[in-house]
Amino acid sequence: MSPRILYLATADARGHLMRAQLLVHGLRAAGAQVEVLTTSQQGQDFLQRFGIEAGLLSEHYAVQFDSEQNMLRQATNRNVAHYLFRPGRMLRDMLRLGRRLRSVDRVINDSFHPALLYMGMLPGWRRKVVHVYGASLKVALLNNFQGMWPRQFGRLFGWIVGRQITAARASIEHDFAYEIDDSQAPALYRLPTPVALACELPADAVAGAAVYLNPHFREPALADALSAGLADAGLDAHRVGEGYAGRPGWLAVDPLWASRAAQAQVMVSAPGMAALSIARVYQRPIILVLSDQPEQATNAARAAQLQVLHRVVTWRGDGADFRGQVARAAQQLAAAVAAAPAATGREQAQARIDAWVGRLLSL
Numbered sequence: 001m002s003p004r005i006l007y008l009a010t011a012d013a014r015g016h017l018m019r020a021q022l023l024v025h026g027l028r029a030a031g032a033q034v035e036v037l038t039t040s041q042q043g044q045d046f047l048q049r050f051g052i053e054a055g056l057l058s059e060h061y062a063v064q065f066d067s068e069q070n071m072l073r074q075a076t077n078r079n080v081a082h083y084l085f086r087p088g089r090m091l092r093d094m095l096r097l098g099r100r101l102r103s104v105d106r107v108i109n110d111s112f113h114p115a116l117l118y119m120g121m122l123p124g125w126r127r128k129v130v131h132v133y134g135a136s137l138k139v140a141l142l143n144n145f146q147g148m149w150p151r152q153f154g155r156l157f158g159w160i161v162g163r164q165i166t167a168a169r170a171s172i173e174h175d176f177a178y179e180i181d182d183s184q185a186p187a188l189y190r191l192p193t194p195v196a197l198a199c200e201l202p203a204d205a206v207a208g209a210a211v212y213l214n215p216h217f218r219e220p221a222l223a224d225a226l227s228a229g230l231a232d233a234g235l236d237a238h239r240v241g242e243g244y245a246g247r248p249g250w251l252a253v254d255p256l257w258a259s260r261a262a263q264a265q266v267m268v269s270a271p272g273m274a275a276l277s278i279a280r281v282y283q284r285p286i287i288l289v290l291s292d293q294p295e296q297a298t299n300a301a302r303a304a305q306l307q308v309l310h311r312v313v314t315w316r317g318d319g320a321d322f323r324g325q326v327a328r329a330a331q332q333l334a335a336a337v338a339a340a341p342a343a344t345g346r347e348q349a350q351a352r353i354d355a356w357v358g359r360l361l362s363l
Contacts, residue, residue: 003032003361006100006107008116009054011043012063013214014242015274016110019132019174021050022194023108026357035104039113042215042242049253057096060089061114067218067243068315069270070292073144083114090115101128106169106363108132112141117161120168129168130363134193134273135175136302138165140294170363172356176276176299177306180355193277194356195349198262208235209330210264212257212275213289218243223250225319226268226289229326235266235334262345265334268326271300276308281352282345285309285333287326309336 005027009020017038024034036054038044039061047054061083064075083089093115101107101119109116110132120129142158165171171188178192209230217223223244230237237249238260245252254260261267261275262282269275271288276299279286288300290312303310311329315322 003027003106004104005032005034005360006037006097006104007034007110008037008039008057008097008108008113009043009047009110010061010113011038011040011046013216013272014046015134015214015272017043017046018050018196018274019194020110021047021052022196022353023356023360024052026353027360030357030361032361035100046242046253049255057113057115058089058093060093065216065293067216068222068291069214069216069289071294077144080114090118094119098125101125104128106130106360108360109168111137112161117164121164126167127169130360131165131168131171133165133171133173134295135173135178135190136273136295136298138173139298143294172359174273175302176273176280177302180351182355189359191355191359192352193273194352195274195277195281196258197346197349197353198259198282199256201256201259201263206260206263207238208265208334209237209268209287210257210261210266211237211239211241211268212261213239213241213243213268214270214272215242217241217270217289219315220244220247221317221319222315222322223247225315225322226326229323230268230330232323232327233330233334235330237268238264266330271296271303273299276303277352279310280306280308281348285311285336287329287333288312290314309333 007020007024009016011017024036027034036052037057038054039057040059044054044056064072064079066072097115107128108130112133116129119125173190174193176193178190180192239250240254240257241250242252244250258278261278261284267279267284267286288310290300300312311333313325313329
């Protein structure tokens with residue numbers, strides 16, 4: 001009998017959704033029956049562009065950001081509190097999920113949706129829940145509770161969430177720099193972040209710079225300064241960002257972006273796990289657009305430790321300054337390396353996906 005899996009991918013950004021579509025396609029190809037849920041209409045639309053029809057759980061839970069991708073901590077904590085304690089929100093989602101869990105073998109929580117965190121520690125449900133999360137996201141989540149006031153409440157809440165994570169059937173922690181290791185003990189597994197298989201594109205379909213900014217980037221002056229800086233460096237740019245949909249030269253979604261990034265001279269993105277994984281697997285230099293987002297700040301620091309070829313640029317509200325940062329970074333990186341063999345990167349990407357599918361099916 002085919003394994004029956006329910007995959008819940010939060011839509012706070014698009015890294016969770018990109019990972020979901022890669023793994024859902026891989027699981028289905030291996031014979032599993034997979035149903036997908038997400039947490040926003042925009043998330044549903046995004047997944048549909050990759051051939052995944054997803055249901056909507058609810059739109060009440062979401063991390064809050066400003067138009068420059070800076071995390072709004074108070075607004076996020078307020079939103080989470082409303083989700084947890086208003087009866088028509090998390091409790092209703094748990095009832096809906098509980099009905100669905102009766103007919104599936106496993107439910108994947110990608111990443112840290114509160115309803116499944118809670119259900120993952122309850123008898124009957126806990127044996128079916130598998131948590132999937134980035135290593136830096138877990139650290140950022142628990143550190144956020146450390147900074148809450150009163151401190152005793154923050155420590156208690158952080159302890160509860162930590163217990164919820166470890167109580168479930170299993171957890172898969174991923175990172176752009178992890179290696180595949182089949183000898184790990186059960187309960188907590190560590191795997192490299194899955195990466196899309198790049199396809200060969202004709203030369204006229206590949207730009208000098210492949211830009212991806214997630215939907216939280218909406219500040220027009222930032223987009224203009226970024227585009228101008230790349231032009232100053234002599235690079236044409238393929239630019240993707242839902243927050244800039246409709247602006248000249250920008251696309252909302254591009255299913256082939258990973259392929260364009262794998263063949264571009266330079267990648268440009270915030271330091272999310274997905275972008276850094278593409279840079280590492282396909283050996284592409286990357287400009288990291290850093291903002292006040294704890295998870296991504298950790299990723300950028302690790303990229304430096306691991307000697308990933310990159311430069312960091314920071315938006316401070318000054319278009320001329322940001323334009324200069326981007327131009328200098330692009331000039332330095334564009335001349336740094338030659339194109340790596342795409343076939344080698346595809347082999348590594350396939351190995352990562354195979355490792356994930358094998359691990360999930362083994363559970």
